[in-house]
Amino acid sequence: MRWDDFRRSDNVEDRRGGGGGGFRVPTGGRGGRLGIGTIVVLGLLGWALGIDPRLLITGAEMLSGGSEYSEPAPQQTGRLGQPQDRDGQFASAILGNTEDVWKVVLPQQVAVNYQVPRMVLFSGGTRSGCGIAQSATGPFYCPLDRSVYLDLDFFREMRSRFNVSGDFAYAYVIAHEVGHHVQNLLGILPRVQEAQRQASQAQANQLSVRVELMADCLAGVWASHSDAKYRSLEPGDVEAAMNAASAIGDDRLQKASQGYAVPESFTHGSSEQRVRWFTTGLKSGKVEACNTLSGGRL
Template identity: 45%
Template structure:
């Protein structure tokens, strides 16, 4: 992704340095995905769910952390430009961008504790997206989804949840989830996540001029590698659709492609779709 000359967003908050405590235990990738769903809709502290101990100290950020922060701030700028245009053009509204909190180790959000184990997430309570600088390494090394555009897609996906929040979709889904069974609530969350993938595709379509050869493949590969069926298979389990919270690999890549091909927010209404 060509980011040279792209300004850093002013909506980035950098918190602390890497804690000195060792990272122990953890939920693994499938657990990470499950915890993300909790963070979207509840106000509980998710740090107790991921296990291990992490110490938040004032240690200076490493060079890798600084590079990740620079990259994230530039990608956030592209989302601000894209949605700043799409909101008035397609929705007749004004876009208010979220803040992106870039941290190393652990931090607190309006939805509870955040750490590298919880993965990137958006908190509607404080309208901020949270990103641990080590996540990009995990995305490439542990999840097989390397490349700068794959990392940019993750940021765009969290911003897409902010778009949903601004459009009033998140609170409506939250209310429905509270009245639903666990399986029904999971199904609602899948539709929410696939919509965010589609909105991420719209962002990608609008930054074509910054894309390099292979970038679209990187994003689609990342979408496939974080599909619920793929993650459960990687964990040695048979896929169990009733437990899915983000959609299958085919669904995630398919809805991203749909957004990329159409560029229209109206094409991302997963809740109106008979089939996902």
């Protein structure tokens, strides 16, 4: 992926290291620190790890509000602006490119002005407007403070745990979280949260799947417009992103951890669904093509 020429975003808060306000969160419980795949599949272990299980209902995406999150938690602060290390520069560049794309696409296609999110880089754990963020829960978007939280070690875990690598695969992860921000600006997340509170567990999971697949599709919309304007994609990039989407499908994660899949417990969607919806956004470049909430086939 050609990202060196992307504009770097200044909407980055770096809490990594001693000067950034980050802190290590002990994982404790049974089996020590768990990776994102195990957390997604075995959400009940959140109790043992000290993680609010509602973080896990949506597969480590912070979509459920709840009474505990009615007010933002006390905030930590870090260094503001563009990080200087390569990984930080990459994250800042991808965020900057999503800003440049969505500032044009969102008003043009749905008549909504794009308000940029913040990206918080941290190590181990940090506070968010939705509560404690831990590396074990993976990247997530908090709608209450409109921020994407990312421990860059997650990309190393993608390589070692899921055998997924490549800059565009990592960019897809960031674009997926920004996709949740787009959903928030469109008023989708609050409506889904309210529906989840009134739904059964199975219905709430199904709503979560639909929201996650929409975010995959919106990541594809971003990639489509980024490549059209900046010629950012190189041979193999799309395959890398689809490999990433497939690797973290609920069915694949469940089969790896317990030998079988339970579709009723899916929170992100199957590998096939994630690949298909990312491809839908990539090929169409249209926000309206990402309507997974219409009740049609997933």
